[in-house]
Amino acid sequence: MGLEDYKELVATSAMICTMGHMLSGTLVCRNICKKGTSDEFDAKPFVGGIGLGIVMLQYAFILKDSVMITVNVFGFLTSIAYIAVFYAYAVNKNTIVGLVGKTIGLAAIFLAYANFEHPDKIEFRFGLLTTVLLFLLISSPLMNLGQVIRTKCTEVLPFPLIAMGTIVSSQWLLYGIIVNNNFIIFQNIVGFMLHIAQLSLFVIFPSKPAAITSKTNDRKKE
Numbered sequence: 001m002g003l004e005d006y007k008e009l010v011a012t013s014a015m016i017c018t019m020g021h022m023l024s025g026t027l028v029c030r031n032i033c034k035k036g037t038s039d040e041f042d043a044k045p046f047v048g049g050i051g052l053g054i055v056m057l058q059y060a061f062i063l064k065d066s067v068m069i070t071v072n073v074f075g076f077l078t079s080i081a082y083i084a085v086f087y088a089y090a091v092n093k094n095t096i097v098g099l100v101g102k103t104i105g106l107a108a109i110f111l112a113y114a115n116f117e118h119p120d121k122i123e124f125r126f127g128l129l130t131t132v133l134l135f136l137l138i139s140s141p142l143m144n145l146g147q148v149i150r151t152k153c154t155e156v157l158p159f160p161l162i163a164m165g166t167i168v169s170s171q172w173l174l175y176g177i178i179v180n181n182n183f184i185i186f187q188n189i190v191g192f193m194l195h196i197a198q199l200s201l202f203v204i205f206p207s208k209p210a211a212i213t214s215k216t217n218d219r220k221k222e
Contacts, residue, residue, distance in 0.1 A: 010174050017168050028082070042156065050080060134187050141157050170192055
């Protein structure tokens with residue numbers, strides 16, 4: 001039996017894992033609700049999820065891939081829900097609105113391009129665009145690398161999203177190999193490596209600032 005025989009199984013597994021990855025944002029939202037503010041959390045991965053969801057959905061329609069269509073509809077809806085939480089708990093709500101507006105505007109440009117591009121070239125060229133956007137979204141937590149190094153803690157990084165993203169990338173990499181789509185393969189090889197790089201930060205640095213960790217340990221001793 002070749003890998004093609006496992007296409008449906010891998011597709012289903014990748015879809016379920018991806019949806020689980022998308023739902024991991026609920027853990028971030030729970031922390032926002034606990035703290036009573038979203039200002040300490042990075043909204044970019046979730047705002048980017050809205051834009052990428054729109055663009056990837058268009059790419060899925062181009063490929064006529066039902067699995068990708070289902071996943072990206074789900075991802076788009078969950079990203080909207082997460083941003084609603086960010087907005088509700090944000091002190092400066094205009095910042096969230098501005099980010100969402102710019103993202104949707106950029107996505108609209110890509111959609112317009114897809115409608116005007118030659119049918120024989122759209123799959124390759126639009127696939128290239130989605131690849132760039134995907135890399136930007138996956139690597140967005142690394143924009144906080146300076147803060148992680150400065151504070152020597154990874155509290156600002158969304159661990160659930162990164163951990164699940166590692167699993168999801170490996171699943172879609174296998175799916176890309178089975179359907180022989182070079183863009184899906186390339187996207188997920190690089191995506192997997194980026195996620196591993198981000199996970200390594202959790203090994204190097206604690207998830208809480210040293211001062212907080214020290215106080216917690218002192219309380220336990222008492």
